Amino acid sequence: MKTEQPQPQPGHESGPEPDSYSISDLAREFGITTRAIRFYEDKGLLSPARRGQTRIYSPEDRVRLMLILRGKRLGFSLDESREIIDMYDPEHGNVEQLQRLLQHIEQKRAQLQQQLRDIQSLMGELDEAEARTRASLAQTQEQ
Amino acid sequence: MKTEQPQPQPGHESGPEPDSYSISDLAREFGITTRAIRFYEDKGLLSPARRGQTRIYSPEDRVRLMLILRGKRLGFSLDESREIIDMYDPEHGNVEQLQRLLQHIEQKRAQLQQQLRDIQSLMGELDEAEARTRASLAQTQEQ
DNA sequence: GCAGAGGCTTACGTTAACGTAAACGTAAAG
DNA sequence: CTTTACGTTTACGTTAACGTAAGCCTCTGC
Structure with missing residues (x-):
């Protein structure tokens, strides 16, 4: 399922920043599986919006995912990464x-x-x- | 069992560097369990000498252990740490x-x-x- | 209208890195 | 001579972080 991008404010955002992503969009971009992404949600690290059953990821969700992966590169557990991410809000x-x-x-x-x-x-x-x-x-x- | 240190070459080494360690010596020094140390040996990262059944660790063994723990701090798996350590010899x-x-x-x-x-x-x-x-x-x- | 291409949930399997416990040996200390 | 401290092997248990189906729904192109 391709998340549709109707270019909401027409011809105003110049950079190619989508305003939502499908789960496989993110999986592809970061070289991980959709299973892993859902797993992070299970563990309370992500909570994307839903259209019906389908998960819709915002740019903020994408950033959180990036933080999770950076934590992994530094050898952090998911719990540690969540604690760090929670320092932000x-x-x-x-x-x-x-x-x-x-x-x-x-x-x-x-x-x-x-x-x-x-x-x-x-x-x-x-x-x-x-x-x-x-x-x-x-x-x-x-x- | 305290590994005895008979000060082999009498009054020549000034610095307090023992020439062998017991397993619990190392466990205490690095804040890990003896179980972990034996586990590293199982995985081929250490191979201490033996006096009978008892393991005797040399200063070189101790260094290898330090490298293992540094690897852990950097988020390396034991396999990765072994590969890195193997680059030395x-x-x-x-x-x-x-x-x-x-x-x-x-x-x-x-x-x-x-x-x-x-x-x-x-x-x-x-x-x-x-x-x-x-x-x-x-x-x-x-x- | 039906075959794919995604997406979802549920659930069991897997690997790494030890923890925990049992059952035993041994050497010094009281 | 028995306790205490330390050591050993063997083996089952545990947690984290996913992998791997299975079974089902839903939209899109032909």
Whole structure:
């Protein structure tokens, strides 16, 4: 089912940004399965609109999906990704919750800094590994 | 069982680097369970020496364990970590294997660069989230 | 009017990475 | 000599994150 795009405000939006997506649109764009997308919804990470039974994804839904996938690339669980995404919307009423959110942000920041260090060292080691490999390759070739 | 440290070359090594560790030594140091360490061995990531049945870990084994845990922090699977660790020792004989190793290194590098970008953007967003939270907190307090 | 091309729900299967527990061996300490 | 601490193997259990059907609905093109 191709989600129809009647170009709502005619000739005004220049960039090609659709205002809704089908589930397979998103699956194709991000190289995942529709099953995965529905799974994320099951886990409370997405809640697209419905036309009848059919899911209709807004650009905001698409952004959330991108955030989920970025979280995966960083090794976050879906629960962690949801927590991070939930930091965006300001529905946090009382002071305690805001304090805990700040702590949470600090924790994430610390984790990201650790990841940064890890990446730096691994990058350096990859450089060395590449050098050794090229050396080994050169030696193999000159014989 | 405390692995005995008879200080083999007497009064020569100044730094406190033990030359062997028990499984619970390592478990304690890295905040994991002995079960996990044995699991890594099952998966071929470690192969410590044995005194009878008991596992004896060398400093090199300890380093491998550190690399495994760094891999985990970066969201790598144990298989991926093993592949990366295997890049270190030069047992790669023929040219094809070396070529594939180089490709492999390039892939990892690309992945790490993606992670770097991901971390940068997430860091920025954490800054914004913190700012919003502090603003929200200030507003709550001034009423 | 019917064959595809999507989409939906429900449900069982699968893999990775351990957790948990049982049942046993051994060495030092009281 | 028995408790305590640590170690071992074996094996079943668990959670996350989907994969893989099966069975059914609905619109579109021919």
